[in-house]
Amino acid sequence: MTKVTAQLSVSLDGFYAGPRHNGDGDWMESAEAAAFFRVTRWVTDAMAWRERQGFTGGVRDTNSEIIAETFEAAGAYVMGRRMADGGEVPWGDEPPFRAPVFVVTHRPRETLVRQGGTSFTYVTDGVAEAVERARAVAGGKNVAIAGGGSLVRQVLRAGLLDELELHVVPVVLGEGLRLLDADLDLDVKEAIELTPVRVVPTPEATHIRYRVEGRAPLLLDDRGSGGGPTTTR
């Protein structure tokens, strides 16, 4: 059954990139890029990612297996406009997705068909519609929210996300673009509950996959002073 999934590399303090580049000078030289490069270093070092990019070398390890599995699980992608624009040139004639990509945008544009199975379809009627169009062509595989972070947050906020996998990289960045930032539209004493369904530790990242359970109230309790039976689990 098709699930809507997202996975993102984040620092221990929750950033997926440095402070947003203001457009002056080269993005590659920006603080935004420097932090993004740090949290995705485990990806660019990995065999499975390098093969998709047509690069030689790489490390064949657990991280690489996780990337291979992530690519394999996706039948279609939904992507933010800024990410799609930023990738258009570097991804070249044969982008690494090898599946249909639906770009959430305000600007209509003709579908772009690339080699190797990747196409970019521009959806102007919102993220829910983009998810539905991706689901229709995912062939029973997952709809992967490719990013960036604000799109992942939007999908989570709308209650459309089934699974969130965070690759938590052991670095503290201090500032930048934070995945789980304040605009989740939660009420006071309301939270989004999740369940960890898989944890894979590696030295380069702790990979934690969560099932999203949904919104729930935050309840007060008696701090355990009410006693109760002793149980073992």
Add this chain to the structure above:
Amino acid sequence: MTKVTAQLSVSLDGFYAGPRHNGDGDWMESAEAAAFFRVTRWVTDAMAWRERQGFTGGVRDTNSEIIAETFEAAGAYVMGRRMADGGEVPWGDEPPFRAPVFVVTHRPRETLVRQGGTSFTYVTDGVAEAVERARAVAGGKNVAIAGGGSLVRQVLRAGLLDELELHVVPVVLGEGLRLLDADLDLDVKEAIELTPVRVVPTPEATHIRYRVEGRAPLLLDDRGSGGGPTTTR
């Protein structure tokens, strides 16, 4: 050898409590408390914590073992003033620490000696001095930074922290008091690097212990396009 350690329960978005209570009304009814209760629920449910509080019942599980181990490893504590004030009454005559506690404060006060091995000594010449005084009496065990979050951050910022254990609770809170907030005094393109030394997954929390390596510059790279040998690890 004595290490300076800290451990804190945080939500997936990095909060250890809800938005700071402004002092109106009962703290126990506040949004700050509601979120704090949620992220520490795994603690209050655990046998090892309940025994220390003199409460009956509880769950005997991996979480409880982690709490028992944390209590056992600490030879002395360093604590923030707000946490010490807040706990003074609820902790009662026999607080759960059973070791000397050094409270970082601006207000001099006589040492408070409690039953069961706990004492509160008020240190007015800064966090580094409090850590040194705790180290001197820790008897080879660890100096545990008891919290709150701003004290943990201060110790991390000062380069005094050897190990940080986060109990990452599968809940998104949206707002509140964030452990790894912006006042870490990091330069642009500078980060604090860590190494995960232990990951223990449970349904209630993912327990990740990090060794703090220290500050390091964020480096640009060629995004893997430079090629290189294939390796396995």
